[in-house]
Amino acid sequence: MSQRLHPADPDHPWLGRRFSAGWGTHGELEYHHVRPDLVAEFLADSAVDEGVYRHPVRFRRLRDDLPAGQVQPFAD
Structure with a gap:
């Protein structure tokens, strides 16, 4: 993980959400929650x-x- 990204707190706004791997696919992206402190x-x-x-x-x-x-x- 980048030095500018930090693990998310338990109250992350996207906790529990799932993201599609692509339009029309059934696969899901694997991702790590990070603190939303970069723009x-x-x-x-x-x-x-x-x-x-x-x-x-x-x-x-x-x-x-x-x-x-x-x-x-x-x-x-």
Whole structure:
């Protein structure tokens, strides 16, 4: 795990959630919960179905200039 990522606390907002391995697949991603204290900028298409981006998103950069507390959380 990166030196900038830290294990999540028990009250992590995504605890218990499952994520699909790909559009139309039945597989699930294996992942590790981390503290939501870094802000990442990403590119995404505006097409969203039931709260899920229809196309892959692309990581752009970490936003060290923006504290996580100033970013609105994702809506369910």
